[in-house]
Amino acid sequence: MAVINFTGVKVFSTTLARDRENMGENITKWLKENSSLEVVDKIVTQSSDKEFHCLTITLFYRHKT
Secondary structure: OOOOOOOEEEEEEEOOHHHHHHHHHHHHHHHHHOOOEEEEEEEEEEEEOOOOEEEEEEEEEEEOO
């Protein structure tokens, strides 16, 4: 099993359809604002109940060397 070294985690999560539509733009903006970071892994999680659908994107990062 490979070990991935990371120094931080950034979580983007929403249940609102409008916010889900803008999530990609929000992530891109965050990445540009934090260009000294390198994303080393990610997890996309979707969950729902009778009323809500939640989308979560978790980014694991480290500082670029």
